[in-house]
Amino acid sequence: MSATPRRAPKAGIHPDPTAPRRTSRAGIHPDPTAPRRAPRAGIHPDPTKSWLRRAWPLVRAHRALLITSLTLSFVGLIVQVQIPDLVRIGIDRALVDRADGLEKYVWLIAGLAIAQGVINFLARLYLLRTAYEMEYDLRNLVFTHLMRMSYGFYDRVQSGELISRATSDIRAVQMYLAFGPSILVQCTIAGIAFALMVSINAPLAVVAMLTMPVIAVLGVRMRKAIFPVSWLIQARLAGVATVVDENIQGVRIVKAFAAEKRQIDTLARAADGVRWAYTTDARIRSRWMPVMDNLPRLGLALVLLVGGLMVLDGHATVGTIVAFNSYVLMLQPPFRMLGMIIMMGQRAAASAQRIYDILDTPTELNDPAEPVVPQPRGDVLFAGVRFAYPDGTLGLDGLDLHVRPGETVALVGATGSGKSTVARLAARFYDADAGRVLIDGADVRDYPLATLRDRVGIVPDEPFLFSISLHDNIAFGHPAATREQVIAAAVAAGADGFIGELPEGYDTVVGERGYTLSGGQRQRVAIARALLVNPPVLILDDATSAVDVRVEHEIHEALRDLMRDRTTIVVAHRLATIGLADRVVLIENGQAVATGTHTELLATEPRYGRVLATEVHA
Numbered sequence: 001m002s003a004t005p006r007r008a009p010k011a012g013i014h015p016d017p018t019a020p021r022r023t024s025r026a027g028i029h030p031d032p033t034a035p036r037r038a039p040r041a042g043i044h045p046d047p048t049k050s051w052l053r054r055a056w057p058l059v060r061a062h063r064a065l066l067i068t069s070l071t072l073s074f075v076g077l078i079v080q081v082q083i084p085d086l087v088r089i090g091i092d093r094a095l096v097d098r099a100d101g102l103e104k105y106v107w108l109i110a111g112l113a114i115a116q117g118v119i120n121f122l123a124r125l126y127l128l129r130t131a132y133e134m135e136y137d138l139r140n141l142v143f144t145h146l147m148r149m150s151y152g153f154y155d156r157v158q159s160g161e162l163i164s165r166a167t168s169d170i171r172a173v174q175m176y177l178a179f180g181p182s183i184l185v186q187c188t189i190a191g192i193a194f195a196l197m198v199s200i201n202a203p204l205a206v207v208a209m210l211t212m213p214v215i216a217v218l219g220v221r222m223r224k225a226i227f228p229v230s231w232l233i234q235a236r237l238a239g240v241a242t243v244v245d246e247n248i249q250g251v252r253i254v255k256a257f258a259a260e261k262r263q264i265d266t267l268a269r270a271a272d273g274v275r276w277a278y279t280t281d282a283r284i285r286s287r288w289m290p291v292m293d294n295l296p297r298l299g300l301a302l303v304l305l306v307g308g309l310m311v312l313d314g315h316a317t318v319g320t321i322v323a324f325n326s327y328v329l330m331l332q333p334p335f336r337m338l339g340m341i342i343m344m345g346q347r348a349a350a351s352a353q354r355i356y357d358i359l360d361t362p363t364e365l366n367d368p369a370e371p372v373v374p375q376p377r378g379d380v381l382f383a384g385v386r387f388a389y390p391d392g393t394l395g396l397d398g399l400d401l402h403v404r405p406g407e408t409v410a411l412v413g414a415t416g417s418g419k420s421t422v423a424r425l426a427a428r429f430y431d432a433d434a435g436r437v438l439i440d441g442a443d444v445r446d447y448p449l450a451t452l453r454d455r456v457g458i459v460p461d462e463p464f465l466f467s468i469s470l471h472d473n474i475a476f477g478h479p480a481a482t483r484e485q486v487i488a489a490a491v492a493a494g495a496d497g498f499i500g501e502l503p504e505g506y507d508t509v510v511g512e513r514g515y516t517l518s519g520g521q522r523q524r525v526a527i528a529r530a531l532l533v534n535p536p537v538l539i540l541d542d543a544t545s546a547v548d549v550r551v552e553h554e555i556h557e558a559l560r561d562l563m564r565d566r567t568t569i570v571v572a573h574r575l576a577t578i579g580l581a582d583r584v585v586l587i588e589n590g591q592a593v594a595t596g597t598h599t600e601l602l603a604t605e606p607r608y609g610r611v612l613a614t615e616v617h618a
C-alpha cells in the first residue's frame, strides 16, 4: 500500500480543565442491584423463515406498547391534518366572508396544536420505550447465548466482530422493528390528507400531489446511492474500533517496541478511511438534498398558480390555497421517508442475519439429558483420547492417563505437546473426538456442566482477573463466600500477605485485567480463586510460571498442604514444580509416552532427559 502522508489534526481542545461544565441533569438508575428482567421472547428457531418472521415473537412480546404508540401517532396525525382545514375555514369565513369571528378559529387551532403536541410526546415516548425494550431483549439473548458458547467457538471468531454484532447490529434491527411501523403509520397521513384535499377541491388536490411521486422516487434513489457508503462507514468505524482496542490492550507491547509512531500512523490511516467515507456520504447527500428540499417549493408554486386561477374564476377560495400549502409541506416527509424505510430494512436484514448466525450456532457443550453425579473421589482417567482443535490442529492423539485420587502428577513435555489440552479436556472446555475422559468413573459428558466445573478446578497459565475487588475476584466461583473463606483461600495460595499490604486490602479493585498487580500476584489470586471452590481435582496449568523462586517456594509449601487431600495435575516447566509431584508423565505429540518418578524417568527415559534439558528451568 502506498504511504500517502496523513494530515495531522489541525487543532487540539481548549487546555483549561477548570472551564465550567454543565453537569448532567438526569440521575442514574437508582438501584444497581434491582433484579433484571428476563427477555420476553426469543427469535423463531426455524432458519428457513424470513428474518422478519423470525423476529416476530420479539415484536409480539412488546405489542401492547407498540400498538399504543402507533395508535397515538395515528390519532396525532388525524389531529394534524385538521389544522390546515381549520385555517382554511377560518380565513374564508372570518376574513373573506366576514361571517364569523376569527377568535374561535384561533383558539381551536391553538387547542389542536397543544393536543397534537401531547399526543406526539406520548407516541414518541412509547415508541422509544418499545425500541429499547426490544433492544434489551435482543442484547440479553445474544449475550446469554455467547456465554454458553464453547471454547471452540471463541477460537473461531474475533472478539471485535462479536462486540460489533452485540452493539450496532442489534441497534439496526431494533430501529427497523420499532421505527419501521411508525414510519408506515406516518405514511398513512398522505392518504388521509389526500382524501381531505379531494373533499375540499379535487382538481387542486391532484395538483398538490404532483410532486410527491417525484419526491418518493428521488428519495429511494438517494438512499440507494447512500446505502453502500453507509455500509462502508460502518465497516470502517469497526476497523478503527479494532485498531484502538488492540492498541489499548497491547499498549505494553507497543511501548516495549517503541512502536507508538507506527501505531498512531495505523490509526490515522484507519481514521482517514472513515473520513473519506463520511465525506463521500456528505457529497452524495448534498447533491440530492437541494433537489429534495426544493421540489416541495415547486409544489407550492403549482398550487399557487392553479389555485390562484381557480380563485380568480371563483372555483376555489383563498383559504383553500393556504390550506393546500400546508398539506404540500406536511406530505413531503412521509414520501421522503419511503427511501429511508427501504434502506433501514436492507440494513436490518443484514444485521439480523449476523445476529441469527450467533443465535443459530449450537452451544455444542450442553448438559446431558440424564446427568450422573458420582461420589467425588478425585479419580481422573483419559482412555485413548483423541482431539483436534476446530482448525484441525491435533491436540491429543490417543492419550492414556490415569491419575488416582490424592495423587499429584506433573505433566512434562515439549512446547505444543498437548499438556494444556489435557487440562482443557478434563474440565470439558472441549469434547474429545474419540476415547473418553472419566472423572470419578463417569464420562465428563454425563455430568451437569456446573457440577463438573466444581469438581475440576483449573488455574490457567494466563490468569484473567476482572476489574472488581480482590474479594470478588477470589469469590468468583462461589459468590456467596464469606470474607473468612476468601481469606482462607488467599492464605492457602500465598496471596494473603500482599493483599494485606494493599491500602484497601481485599476491597481493592484491580485495574482492568488485573494490571495493577504483578504477574505472580495475579497468579496467586487465580490460585486462590480455584481453591475457594475446593475442587477434588485441581489442575495448575503452569500456574507458578510468573512467580519468583522465593514466592514459588511459598506457594509450593501452601500447595503441599492442599494437595494432600486432592488430586492435582500440574503442567510443569520448572524442576521445583516437578519436585512437588508423586509421579511425572512425559507427554509427546499428544500421547503419554512414559511415566514414573522424576528419578526413575531420568534413569530410564532418554526423551525425558532431553525435554528437561530444553524445556524445564531449574
Ligand SMILES: Nc1ncnc2c1ncn2[C@@H]1O[C@H](COP(=O)(O)OP(=O)(O)OP(=O)(O)O)[C@@H](O)[C@H]1O
Residues within 6 Å of the ligand: 155, 389, 390, 391, 393, 394, 395, 413, 414, 415, 416, 417, 418, 419, 420, 421, 422
Ligand atoms: N485454541 C487452539 N486452537 C488451535 N490449536 C491449538 C489451540 N490451542 C492449542 N493448539 C495446538 O494444539 C497443540 C497442543 O497445544 P497445548 O497448548 O496443549 O500444548 P502445551 O504442551 O501445553 O504447550 P506449552 O507448553 O507451550 O503451553 C499445539 O500444536 C497447539 O498449537
